[in-house]
C-alpha cells in the first residue's frame with residue numbers, strides 16, 4: 001500500500017483504459033492492478049503477444065477474444081493461449097504432448113535432476129570471473145518402473161566446489177537413459193523461449209565441460225540424454241489461464257500437483273538457497289546440519305514436483 005501511495009502521490013488509482021500504451025517504455029507498476037479490472041476474455045490478457053502484434057490487434061479494435069476473426073494471423077502458441085482463455089480452462093495438444101512424453105519414456109533408468117549454483121560477484125577461485133556460476137548441490141530422483149529412488153549431494157563449502165560437484169553428478173547419473181531437467185525461467189509472462197535455448201542444467205554442464213576437458217566425453221553423454229520438462233509449457237502444448245503466462249516449475253506444480261507447496265519450507269527459493277549455502281562456514285556444526293537439511297529439502301521438493309508433472313503429462317497423453 002505504501003508503494004502504491006508513493007506512485008499515486010496519495011491520489012486515486014488509475015482510471016485510464018488499458019491500451020497499447022501500457023506496454024510501451026518502462027514496465028508500468030500498475031499492470032497487475034489494471035489487468036485485474038479486465039474481462040477474462042480481453043485480448044490484453046494474452047501473454048504471448050509481441051508488442052507489435054498487441055498494438056496491431058488494438059488498432060484493429062479487437063478488444064475481446066470473441067472479436068478475433070479465425071483467419072487472423074497468430075502463431076500456434078498464441079492460438080493455444082487464445083483457446084485456453086476462451087475455454088476458461090486447460091487447453092492442450094494431445095499429439096504434441098504424446099510426442100514429448102515419448103522422449104521422456106524409457107524402460108531403463110530415468111533420472112530427474114535439479115541443481116544449484118551460487119555466483120560470487122567478486123571472483124574467489126582460479127578461472128572465475130565476476131558472477132561465475134559455481135555449482136554446489138544437486139538432487140536426483142531415479143525412476144525405473146514404479147520405483148523412485150531419491151539421492152542428493154551438497155559439496156562442502158570452503159573451496160571451489162565445481163570439480164567435486166561434476167564428478168559426483170557424473171557418477172550418480174552414469175546409468176541414466178534419460179535425464180529430465182526443468183529450465184529455470186523467471187516467473188513472468190512473455191513470448192516462449194526458442195528451442196535452441198539451453199536449460200539452466202545444460203548451460204551449467206556446458207560451462208563445466210569447457211573447464212574440465214578430461215570430463216568432456218562423459219558430460220556430453222549426459223547432455224545428449226537431457227530433456228527439458230518445461231518444453232510443453234513454454235511452447236504451450238499445455239496451457240491454463242490460471243498460469244497467467246508463467247511456465248515456471250512452481251506455477252506448473254501449483255496447477256498439476258497442488259498438494260506440493262513450497263511455502264512451508266525453511267528455504268523455499270533458489271535465492272535463499274544460494275545465500276544459505278554461502279553462509280554455511282559461519283555456522284556452528286549443529287546449525288550447519290540443520291541448514292543442509294533445509295537446502296536438501298528445497299531441491300528435493302523441486303525434483304518431486306518434476307516427477308508429478310511428468311506423471312500428469314503421461315495421463316494427458318494416454
Ligand code: SF4
Pocket residue numbers: 014016017018019021022028029030031034
Ligand atoms: S497499466 Fe499503467 S499505463 Fe496501462 S492503463 Fe494501467 S496505469 Fe495506465
